[in-house]
Amino acid sequence: MPQLLRLATAGSVDDGKSTLIGRLLFDSKSLFTDQLAAVERASRQRGEDYPNLALLTDGLRAEREQGITIDVAYRYFATPRRKFVIADTPGHIQYTRNMVTGASTADLALVLVDARKGVLQQSRRHAFLASLLGIPHLVLCVNKMDLVGWSRERFDEIREDFRRFAMKLDVTDLSFIPVSALHGDNVVHRSASMPWYEGTSLLHHLEEVHVASDRNLIDARLPVQYVIRQGGRDFRGYAGTVAGGVFKPGDEVVVLPSGLSSRVAAIWGPGGMPVTEAFPPQAVTVQLTGELDVGRGDLICRPANRPHTGQDLDAMVCWLAEAGSLTPGATYTIRHTTAETTAAVQKLDYRLDVDTLHRDETAKALALNEIGRVQLRTRKPLLFDPYRRNRATGSFILVDDTTGNTVAAGMITGPALPASRVVWHAAAVGREERATRGLTVWLTGLSASGKSTIAVELERRLVAAGRPAYLLDGDNLRHGLNADLGFGAADRAENVRRVGEVARLFADAGVVAVASLISPYRADRDRVREVHERAGLPFLEVFVDTPLEVCEARDPKGMYAKARAGEIRGFTGVDDPYEAPVSPDLVLRPDDPDPAARILTLLNRSALWE
Amino acid sequence: MTTVYELSHLELLEAESVHIFREVAATFEHPVLLFSGGKDSVVMLALAAKAFWPAPLPFPVLHVDTGHNFDEVIEFRDRVVDRMGLRLHVARVQDDIDAGRVTEDTGPRASRNRLQTVTLLRAIREGGFDAVFGGARRDEEKARAKERVFSFRDEFGQWDPRNQRPELWNLYNGRHRRGEHIRVFPLSNWTELDIWSYIAAERIELPAIYYAHRRPVVQRDGMLLAHTRFLRLLDGEEPYEATVRFRTVGDATCTGCVESTAANPAEVVAEVAATRVTERGATRADDRISEAGMEDRKKEGYF
Numbered sequence: 081m082p083q084l085l086r087l088a089t090a091g092s093v094d095d096g097k098s099t100l101i102g103r104l105l106f107d108s109k110s111l112f113t114d115q116l117a118a119v120e121r122a123s124r125q126r127g128e129d130y131p132n133l134a135l136l137t138d139g140l141r142a143e144r145e146q147g148i149t150i151d152v153a154y155r156y157f158a159t160p161r162r163k164f165v166i167a168d169t170p171g172h173i174q175y176t177r178n179m180v181t182g183a184s185t186a187d188l189a190l191v192l193v194d195a196r197k198g199v200l201q202q203s204r205r206h207a208f209l210a211s212l213l214g215i216p217h218l219v220l221c222v223n224k225m226d227l228v229g230w231s232r233e234r235f236d237e238i239r240e241d242f243r244r245f246a247m248k249l250d251v252t253d254l255s256f257i258p259v260s261a262l263h264g265d266n267v268v269h270r271s272a273s274m275p276w277y278e279g280t281s282l283l284h285h286l287e288e289v290h291v292a293s294d295r296n297l298i299d300a301r302l303p304v305q306y307v308i309r310q311g312g313r314d315f316r317g318y319a320g321t322v323a324g325g326v327f328k329p330g331d332e333v334v335v336l337p338s339g340l341s342s343r344v345a346a347i348w349g350p351g352g353m354p355v356t357e358a359f360p361p362q363a364v365t366v367q368l369t370g371e372l373d374v375g376r377g378d379l380i381c382r383p384a385n386r387p388h389t390g391q392d393l394d395a396m397v398c399w400l401a402e403a404g405s406l407t408p409g410a411t412y413t414i415r416h417t418t419a420e421t422t423a424a425v426q427k428l429d430y431r432l433d434v435d436t437l438h439r440d441e442t443a444k445a446l447a448l449n450e451i452g453r454v455q456l457r458t459r460k461p462l463l464f465d466p467y468r469r470n471r472a473t474g475s476f477i478l479v480d481d482t483t484g485n486t487v488a489a490g491m492i493t494g495p496a497l498p499a500s501r502v503v504w505h506a507a508a509v510g511r512e513e514r515a516t517r518g519l520t521v522w523l524t525g526l527s528a529s530g531k532s533t534i535a536v537e538l539e540r541r542l543v544a545a546g547r548p549a550y551l552l553d554g555d556n557l558r559h560g561l562n563a564d565l566g567f568g569a570a571d572r573a574e575n576v577r578r579v580g581e582v583a584r585l586f587a588d589a590g591v592v593a594v595a596s597l598i599s600p601y602r603a604d605r606d607r608v609r610e611v612h613e614r615a616g617l618p619f620l621e622v623f624v625d626t627p628l629e630v631c632e633a634r635d636p637k638g639m640y641a642k643a644r645a646g647e648i649r650g651f652t653g654v655d656d657p658y659e660a661p662v663s664p665d666l667v668l669r670p671d672d673p674d675p676a677a678r679i680l681t682l683l684n685r686s687a688l689w690e
Numbered sequence: 691m692t693t694v695y696e697l698s699h700l701e702l703l704e705a706e707s708v709h710i711f712r713e714v715a716a717t718f719e720h721p722v723l724l725f726s727g728g729k730d731s732v733v734m735l736a737l738a739a740k741a742f743w744p745a746p747l748p749f750p751v752l753h754v755d756t757g758h759n760f761d762e763v764i765e766f767r768d769r770v771v772d773r774m775g776l777r778l779h780v781a782r783v784q785d786d787i788d789a790g791r792v793t794e795d796t797g798p799r800a801s802r803n804r805l806q807t808v809t810l811l812r813a814i815r816e817g818g819f820d821a822v823f824g825g826a827r828r829d830e831e832k833a834r835a836k837e838r839v840f841s842f843r844d845e846f847g848q849w850d851p852r853n854q855r856p857e858l859w860n861l862y863n864g865r866h867r868r869g870e871h872i873r874v875f876p877l878s879n880w881t882e883l884d885i886w887s888y889i890a891a892e893r894i895e896l897p898a899i900y901y902a903h904r905r906p907v908v909q910r911d912g913m914l915l916a917h918t919r920f921l922r923l924l925d926g927e928e929p930y931e932a933t934v935r936f937r938t939v940g941d942a943t944c945t946g947c948v949e950s951t952a953a954n955p956a957e958v959v960a961e962v963a964a965t966r967v968t969e970r971g972a973t974r975a976d977d978r979i980s981e982a983g984m985e986d987r988k989k990e991g992y993f
Binding site: 109357413415418 | 699716740854855966
């Protein structure tokens with residue numbers, strides 16, 4: 081079962097890239113005799129006395145006429161161990177656009193340098209682009225070693241030079257191979273001319289490099305691409321390509337943005353093959369239990385592991401169009417996973433100089449091949465992850481509505497945090513002795529108001545940011561600590577008191593306690609605040625202000641229905657009161673695109689960490 | 691036992707193609723799949739059927755008929771259409787010849803292959819198709835190596851290789867105005883060997899002429915042409931019987947065959963894996979017209 085490796089090549093033509101590709105194809109016996117004959121014929125016609133292997137990859141008339149490469153070409157070759165797709169992304173002109181296009185799907189980037197010239201601007205640019213695009217493996221081929229007398233010193237010099245530059249980049253796996261593409265040294269076969277080199281040949285490296293683990297198998301994501309219905313069989317399935325994580329039949333899932341929860345009833349591979357585990361990039365069809373309204377652009381994930389939901393996002397973009405430029409205020413159609421909406425450029429934070437990595441914050445626009453960081457606001461919320469975490473849910477393109485052209489490629493860095501209107505009155509004392517500063521975030525609101533979802537996300541982001549955090553979920557605690565309590569007023573007061581005490585202990589220990597509790601009575605919550613204030617610990621009351629009608633419409637556990645039917649007595653909002661906070665630290669409403677981010681903003685602005 | 695979350699390269703190619711089929715079905719109003727009965731279009735059809743299982747194909751198929759077909763292929767086409775319950779459109783080159791829209795080449799080497807473009811564009815226009823699936827692969831030919839998966843065609847059906855839309859990740863841009871259309875190539879990243887490996891693995895049925903059989907042939911320009919009723923013999927050409935099979939199937943006047951004893955998919959896979967001549971180099975006379983023959987035809991609207 082040979083694997084597929086996608087690689088993108090880079091480096092200027094003069095560095096010998098075409099010769100290297102030709103050599104790879106030729107020495108791996110992947111070049112066909114009629115192709116070679118055609119190259120020999122064309123070379124003779126051009127008056128060249130050797131087969132010009134560049135003609136193998138320059139397939140367009142204009143390319144041959146001008147001796148330049150205009151566009152990405154895809155080449156295929158195979159060894160018994162692997163199949164290879166080479167995106168040949170060349171060109172002095174338009175380098176960035178071509179590199180971005182060819183490299184967006186690559187597992188590995190191959191950058192060539194000429195041993196005589198060393199690491200040039202071009203090499204640095206391409207290495208940077210590879211890093212920006214999240215290509216985990218980078219191979220620097222130091223070519224034309226024959227022209228520097230197979231010098232080990234020269235190779236070491238170039239390697240150190242490049243390594244110093246690469247330290248500034250996010251490249252996880254960097255390899256260096258000294259080669260002579262012209263003579264075939266270390267391309268397919270190990271070289272006898274460089275006995276000091278102890279590594280493998282380029283082809284061997286390409287065959288061995290481990291790429292499977294580069295996918296995100298943690299965060300389960302299925303963007304719904306197409307709904308398949310078959311009336312005769314009463315079949316309704318959600319088709320899509322798994323963008324992350326692993327899905328199994330029986331899994332509890334939630335459909336975003338609706339937030340409806342369900343369960344995976346069955347997963348089908350193409351053609352109706354039953355699938356026991358679906359992982360990226362499988363194209364599958366998922367059936368869910370229950371009647372749900374799910375459509376293209378929705379995303380299926382696990383309840384406790386959701387992507388960001390929001391209309392404001394920060395992204396790195398590369399402008400790809402010759403006409404026009406990216407300027408603040410402009411709007412485009414944004415294509416992100418299977419969703420499409422309108423995006424407005426709110427702000428250009430800076431333009432990046434690809435050569436020096438300098439950030440020009442005075443830039444007013446991005447022109448062809450320029451890269452910069454922008455803030456976008458979308459008409460509808462997007463469901464996304466940072467590109468570094470997931471290339472599929474973190475990438476997008478911008479389309480110009482008048483020409484229909486793809487004008488920009490984007491990589492999401494994260495949600496843009498909107499400014500908060502809430503002022504925090506700091507009251508922290510005596511916590512300086514601890515390594516980390518703890519506090520309590522107390523989420524209160526009706527059943528099904530969305531507290532737990534926000535709490536889960538907040539905890540995830542805090543932990544991801546290196547903050548010790550722990551989720552205290554009211555429902556979950558009733559299985560253990562509070563298993564002996566009922567839902568009468570006295571038991572509810574006791575429930576809140578106990579959770580408040582546990583939260584205080586966590587906060588005191590330096591942990592962010594995230595409590596998610598209906599806690600319907602004002603007096604109970606106020607007591608928890610007092611407990612914290614006496615201990616000198618910050619306590620944030622966050623009111624998840626979702627109207628009763630909305631909560632009742634969601635009703636994921638069917639509790640409201642039971643309460644209305646009289647099967648449950650004393651249910652908050654139905655036949656028991658909910659006392660909203662009088663002066664909460666933060667109010668979150670259902671239309672907040674990213675409630676967890678608002679809490680984080682509040683925490684950061686209040687400098688509670690320090 | 692720990693699960694290894696890896697796909698074989700054939701599974702990866704299949705997943706990628708299925709994704710493309712679904713993307714088109716979800717975002718276009720009137721897609722159509724070009725189906726000639728040739729191996730690539732048969733594989734396309736198999737992949738499309740898989741993509742929408744258990745529902746039927748959400749689009750019709752279109753055959754551009756040069757009138758110079760191998761009988762076995764037309765018989766196969768009709769049988770598949772019948773079995774799968776497909777909606778078949780046939781666009782005939784003969785109709786365009788009869789209407790005077792194209793002039794047929796004369797002489798013994800005449801081929802209708804190039805005339806197909808006019809018929810294809812007429813069929814696309816008349817059918818109101820906004821997305822047209824083609825079975826072209828990037829490994830076939832150097833101009834095709836430059837082709838996007840979603841390839842924009844203007845109102846004249848033309849391809850502008852110097853002004854293609856960037857294509858990133860699996861985010862395909864199908865934007866077009868009325869009268870324009872997108873050619874979609876779900877097999878872009880497949881090679882001839884991949885196609886045959888898939889046919890073997892999936893037990894996909896093909897027209898019989900893909901496997902070794904005896905038939906009268908003629909040697910011409912270093913190729914073996916089938917001696918059919920469409921082929922006019924040149925002076926000195928003497929048909930003879932040989933055991934051959936076809937690597938590609940198209941217009942009978944310009945599609946060569948190769949001497950082979952490979953009688954089933956497994957044997958063909960072995961043969962293809964060992965060959966050092968490309969499929970088009972061996973069997974397509976139309977590619978030999980010039981260095982950029984394919985590119986020029988593609989610019990006019992050919993696949």
